Amino acid sequence: MASTEVRDDVAKAGTKADDLAGLEAGLDALDAVQVNRTPLRQVLLQKVLPPVLAVALVLVVWQLLVQAKVTEDYKLPAPSAVWDSAAEQWVQGTLLDVVWTSVSRGLLGFLLALAIGTPLGLIVARVKFVRAAIGPILSGLQALPSVAWVAPAVIWLGLNDSMMYAVILLGAVPSIANGLVSGVDQVPPLFLRAGRTLGATGFRGIWHVVMPAALPGYLAGLKQGWAFSWRSLMAAEIIASSPELGLGLGQLLENGRNNADMPGVLLAIILILIVGIAIDLLIFSPLERRVLRSRGLLVKS
Amino acid sequence: MTSTLTKEKSQADDRATVTHAARIEHVSKSFGGPSGQQLVLDDITLDVAPGEFVTLLGASGCGKSTLLNLVAGLDRPTAGSIATPGGRPALMFQEHALFPWLTAGKNIELALRLRGVAKSERRAEAERLLELVRLQGAYGKRVHELSGGMRQRVALARALAQDSELLLMDEPFAALDAITRDVLHDELTRIWRETNVSVLFVTHNVREAVRLAQRVVLLSSRPGRIAHEWTVDIPQPRRIEDAEVAELSVEITEQLRGEIRRHGQH
Numbered sequence: 013m014a015s016t017e018v019r020d021d022v023a024k025a026g027t028k029a030d031d032l033a034g035l036e037a038g039l040d041a042l043d044a045v046q047v048n049r050t051p052l053r054q055v056l057l058q059k060v061l062p063p064v065l066a067v068a069l070v071l072v073v074w075q076l077l078v079q080a081k082v083t084e085d086y087k088l089p090a091p092s093a094v095w096d097s098a099a100e101q102w103v104q105g106t107l108l109d110v111v112w113t114s115v116s117r118g119l120l121g122f123l124l125a126l127a128i129g130t131p132l133g134l135i136v137a138r139v140k141f142v143r144a145a146i147g148p149i150l151s152g153l154q155a156l157p158s159v160a161w162v163a164p165a166v167i168w169l170g171l172n173d174s175m176m177y178a179v180i181l182l183g184a185v186p187s188i189a190n191g192l193v194s195g196v197d198q199v200p201p202l203f204l205r206a207g208r209t210l211g212a213t214g215f216r217g218i219w220h221v222v223m224p225a226a227l228p229g230y231l232a233g234l235k236q237g238w239a240f241s242w243r244s245l246m247a248a249e250i251i252a253s254s255p256e257l258g259l260g261l262g263q264l265l266e267n268g269r270n271n272a273d274m275p276g277v278l279l280a281i282i283l284i285l286i287v288g289i290a291i292d293l294l295i296f297s298p299l300e301r302r303v304l305r306s307r308g309l310l311v312k313s
Numbered sequence: 314m315t316s317t318l319t320k321e322k323s324q325a326d327d328r329a330t331v332t333h334a335a336r337i338e339h340v341s342k343s344f345g346g347p348s349g350q351q352l353v354l355d356d357i358t359l360d361v362a363p364g365e366f367v368t369l370l371g372a373s374g375c376g377k378s379t380l381l382n383l384v385a386g387l388d389r390p391t392a393g394s395i396a397t398p399g400g401r402p403a404l405m406f407q408e409h410a411l412f413p414w415l416t417a418g419k420n421i422e423l424a425l426r427l428r429g430v431a432k433s434e435r436r437a438e439a440e441r442l443l444e445l446v447r448l449q450g451a452y453g454k455r456v457h458e459l460s461g462g463m464r465q466r467v468a469l470a471r472a473l474a475q476d477s478e479l480l481l482m483d484e485p486f487a488a489l490d491a492i493t494r495d496v497l498h499d500e501l502t503r504i505w506r507e508t509n510v511s512v513l514f515v516t517h518n519v520r521e522a523v524r525l526a527q528r529v530v531l532l533s534s535r536p537g538r539i540a541h542e543w544t545v546d547i548p549q550p551r552r553i554e555d556a557e558v559a560e561l562s563v564e565i566t567e568q569l570r571g572e573i574r575r576h577g578q579h
């Protein structure tokens with residue numbers, strides 16, 4: 013084979029190319045990674061059924077406690093009393109207004125936090141001096157309960173919507189910025205090197221490589237940012253209630269307390285919880301799952 | 314088709330006397346450490362001719378990856394100069410380094426976009442490159458849906474999308490199983506002959522070096538110096554099992570072992 017003449021060599025190359033294509037197709041078929049999606053029935057059984065059972069269990073225990081008369085009715089109303097309170101407000105047509113007042117404030121505040129937190133996080137992650145200067149402060153702010161900001165916000169801005177937004181921003185911006193910083197920190201250096209050899213430097217490097225690579229961490233930050241937005245808003249609404257502000261869920265809770273209306277208080281708490289979970293379930297979780305699945309990072313157990 | 318390829322190849326050889334794809338002149342590189350400066354590369358001078366396939370061979374610690382990074386422009390030499398007249402070289406790593414947020418096709422299109430190819434032409438060019446590495450139909454596949462060998466072929470297509478005259482390869486097949494690696498050797502040889510790109514290929518695998526290259530350059534370790542050079546005139550396509558490949562590999566391995574042994578004698 014070693015002393016083949018040129019003509020033989022050419023012929024050999026021809027047949028070899030076909031051999032190679034066939035061999036390669038075989039290897040590809042053997043090595044191909046199978047990606048299966050879970051059937052709907054299994055999803056219902058594994059993901060939907062357990063939380064439904066848990067909620068049902070809580071309701072049963074609650075009802076049993078009420079029937080055992082562990083405490084007075086005005087302290088622990090029956091689940092049905094809370095349901096009646098909800099139905100009453102539904103008939104009056106105020107329930108959705110109350111929820112919407114808070115949700116619209118929360119989402120608008122969150123979007124503002126997003127617009128501020130994203131460039132801030134990017135600068136902290138990429139500029140060493142800025143990181144050394146405000147990185148620790150940003151982490152510290154995350155640990156500070158945003159309730160603490162309600163008092164100064166009321167004094168500086170008065171009892172109005174701007175005060176609410178200020179409290180939301182102070183709660184959510186550090187989470188979003190920190191999430192992005194840790195997302196950028198976790199970008200494998202190999203991606204940065206690959207990006208540089210492809211010519212993605214400067215702003216193009218950030219847009220084409222750093223931001224998409226940091227997306228999972230960034231999304232985790234957004235999720236936490238939403239939780240902080242919602243918590244901060246509730247703190248602000250409970251503490252700073254005023255007739256001019258419009259009735260939100262926080263004020264509903266505070267009004268319930270003032271009127272010694274325990275079903276109303278519990279209703280407000282449940283609604284706050286439901287909104288928090290619903291936004292996460294409807295917006296952030298699907299987004300996160302989509303990103304992770306498309307990158308093959310969603311491990312099925 | 315093969316005869317025109319051979320013609321193109323000889324044309325490339327004519328041009329080789331005129332110019333070069335990479336010229337590395339008296340390059341040294343030291344890294345600063347707590348115990349002072351450490352010399353990693355010492356006075357390396359090496360030319361890669363247009364269309365030439367050169368492998369850099371060496372044991373660990375010989376600075377071969379460092380040299381590749383310098384040629385790629387990812388790092389600067391401490392002394393000496395590096396010229397790549399054909400523009401920024403393309404670089405392939407041991408890991409595929411494909412972006413997992415993009416499909417195989419979009420990874421290639423990103424390289425085209427960063428090179429300045431018009432949007433309307435990118436799709437067709439990406440399909441053509443996928444066909445070149447025999448992955449037609451993989452355009453919409455996500456990186457995690459591809460096998461190791463397929464990922465490296467997409468990475469090769471992405472590197473070729475840069476349309477650079479020089480392709481740098483940093484042990485690109487080291488993490489693959491032997492069967493896949495063997496097939497990719499054949500593929501790389503075919504693609505190199507079809508595209509006429511110059512290749513500077515780093516490896517610690519002697520047989521791989523001989524299987525692929527027209528010229529094998531042996532680096533000594535700590536600091537990396539050019540220890541020896543072989544011209545490989547075994548006709549392509551070669552096989553890794555060919556007797557001549559084995560014969561030359563034995564000779565080179567002896568030399569490589571000699572270089573390594575010197576480090577135990579202190």
